Structures are given as C-alpha cells and as structure tokens.
Amino acid sequence: MLQPPKKKKKKKKKRGHLFCNEIIIIKYSKMSSTNEPVKYLTADDHIPCKRCQAEDSVLVSRKEPFCKKCFLRFIRGKQRRQMNHEKFKVKYNKTAEQPERILLAFSGGLSSLVLLDIMVSLLKEQKEMHRDRQGFELLIVAIDESNLKAFQNNISDIITSLAAYMDFQINYKILDINNFFADSHLLKTITIDEDYSAWCSSIQHDKTYTYQDIVNMCPDKSSTEDVLSIIFSKLLLTTAEAESCQTIIYANSMTRLANEVLAMIVRGRGAEVHQKVSDSVQKYNGKEIEVIFPLRDVLFAEVEAYAQLTGLESYMLQEVNPKSGKIVRNMTVRDLTTGYFKNLDATGYASTASTVVKTAEKLGETRSKQDRLCSFCGTDLQKDPEEWLRNITVSQPAPLVTEEDHNNYAEYLSSSLSHHKGAAHDQRLPLGVCYGCMVTLRGGGSQANSIVWPVAESNSSDQKVLDEYIISDE
Known part of the structure; x- marks a missing residue:
C-alpha cells in the first residue's frame, strides 16, 4: 500500500530576533x-x-x-536622462563648431528655479571635470509680467541674487510683452464671423497697441490665458532665433504637462497635445529649434521638495494677490485643471499625472504634413475647421410662417448686407484659423468677435485661393 506523504512540520518563528533591515522596513x-x-x-x-x-x-x-544629497542627485539625474545628447557634452575637437546655445524659459516660479539650479550644477560639473570647459552656453530669458500682475519682488533682482547664490555668471535677457505688437505694419484685425469664417482687415497704424488693449478684446478669462500662452511661446521662439539658440528648455514638470493636456483638450487644441508634451523640433523663419522638457519625469511635489532642500523658495517671484485655489466664479480652464491635480496629490493619486502624460505621448504627430498654418497661433491646419463646423451644426433656419418672421428676416438681411458692404470697403481678406483659436476668439459664444494681431503677409488670400485647388483623399 502506498503511504500518504508525511506532513512537514512548520518551524515556528522566534519572536524578538528580527534583522536590522526588517526593523527598517516595518x-x-x-x-x-x-x-x-x-x-x-x-x-x-x-x-x-x-x-x-x-x-x-x-x-x-x-x-x-x-537623504538630501541623494534626492538632489536623483532629481538631477532625471534632467540628465532627458538631455543625454552629444551636443550637450564637452567637445575637445579644436575644429568643432560653436557650443550649443540653450534658452531657458524663466518665469520665476519654483519649477524654473529648480531647472536653473540643475543646469548650473551641470555646467559647474563640466568645468570642474574638463579643465574649465563646458558643453553648452546657457541663456536665461524671462518675460516681464509686471504689467499683468502686481509682484512683491522684481525678476531682474531675482536672477542677480541667484547668480550670487549659485556663484556662477548667469547670462539673462528680460523681454517686454508689448514687444509682440511692436511691428505695427503686421497688425491686422482678425474677425470670426457667425458662420465660422475668419477674416483680417487693416487698422490704423498710427495707434500703438499694448497687451492691455488685447486683453480688453478677449471675451473671457480663459481666452486671455490662451492668448497669453501664445504670445509667450512666440516671443521665446523669436528670441531664440535672434540669439542663435538651437534649443529651448521649459521647466514644466510632469504635473504641469498633465495639466496642459487636459486644458488644451478643453480649449479645443487636441491636435497640439503631442507637440506641447513631447520633445519636438519647431521651425521658425526657416530654422529648426528643438524644444525640450527636462523635468517631464518629475512631479511638482518633488520640485517643491527640491526647492525646499536647497533654499530656492526664498527666490521665488511672489504675487501681491496670489490665487487661493478655491473654486470661484469665472475661473480659467487652467485654474480648474490645476486644482484637479492638487486634489489628486492630496488623495494619493499623484500617479495619474504620469498616466495622462504617457497617454498623450502615444498620440504621436499627425501623419500628413500640411503647409497651411493657423494665422493666429501658427499650428498646422490639417483640416478646414470652418467646413467641419458647418457640417456638424444646423445651418438651415426654421421655415418662415408668420408676418413677423418675414419682417425679422428682412431686417436681418439688410443688416447682413450692410455688414458685407463695410467689409468690402475695409478690404477684408480670408484667413486660415484653427478650431482652438476660433474657440479662443469667440469665447464659446455665438457672436462674432475681433482682435488685433500680427499677421504675416504670406497668410493672405493668395494662400486661401491655392488651398481650394488642393486635391486630397478627403
């Protein structure tokens, strides 16, 4: 007969004899x-x-x-991984070209302070290990926002204090936001009609426009926020091209990138998500400028921890009336998404930011490259948003029944004809505008809205006419 297998006796664990590592784990x-x-x-x-x-x-x-030292090395290693390219390393070839010039977009917030400290530490390390040589040149570019908000300190004084604190010479440049409207010959009035068609017309060139004038033309706060981000992006690209910088680095953390993804989708800019989240190459005036996010793998809570450990918090640009973070009326889209991710951090779902960013990266670039660009923001126009909007909306009016309906319709036609006569007198030209800019200029409303904006001469009616003769699969 087969004997049943004998049961092994379980050894009893002795209490009070835990190893040191087990105590640490507990x-x-x-x-x-x-x-x-x-x-x-x-x-x-x-x-x-x-x-x-x-x-x-x-x-x-x-x-x-x-520990403090290992955590700082851990965060700095995230930046090294994102910028692990030969062009950022020290070169010993005497016949080599000029070192890479990097433009760091500096806002005075915690993220830009941390990224500046990380980049300076990398330059110091290169000069120490490679006999006073460095692999790249760093240019700090800040946009003066004193006309938009009231601050307790000055951006120029902050950079000067940082140079003394880091014991490193910092080359910086401060831009005036009104420089975006300096070229009066390019300024036009952009109008989005009720039928979603975009037009531009000439303006009085003897008047000087400022950013505050543009803000007054925006229909709501979210539109103002969107216009401001477009101005900042274009000013940085213009400065990078003027200063011969081949690379622009933004201090957006993983949380900020996830915030931007949701905000852009809400504002109708889903086609730009990949470009604003992933490292990319942007063309500006025939030159290619690489855009990198070195802190894309770092949570904003870790950025705050880095700033606290290094004492960078005291150099932060402070607003006189900072936002409370509470949900109030007339909040912008970015304010709402920022509060959403703060709530996720507090409830233990900080990893959601990583999921949002990684999902956005998988979207990839658009397959077909078009030569058409949005006249407002400069993004690629893959489809005609005017035609798409007309196809998904009801454009046919209800049938006229009563005499009052006929009178109202006749009044509408007379006002529409006078409007078009004035437009012809103003020599309005059609423009190509993306869907996101239509949402921005109209603020989600049904009424037409206008804004003064620099429009390049190439974005004229000639391009519009040529686009109508392009044969595509669609």
Missing part, C-alpha cells in the same frame, strides 16, 4: 502610509537612505527614502 511602512506624493521625515525617525545607506533620510518619494 518602520518605513508605517511612515509611507500617507497619501502625499512626498513625505517629509524628522530627525526622530532615523530611517537610513536607501541609496547611500550612510545618512538619515529627510523625505520619502516614490516609496523610497532619500
């Missing part, structure tokens, strides 16, 4: 039970750093305890 598991993406530790916790095993940890990030 203690760390209690500390990491918080929902916050970054947990700050105290001196009484005595949790050793997982990286060096020599110093006590000061915080827990991504379920891993870090």
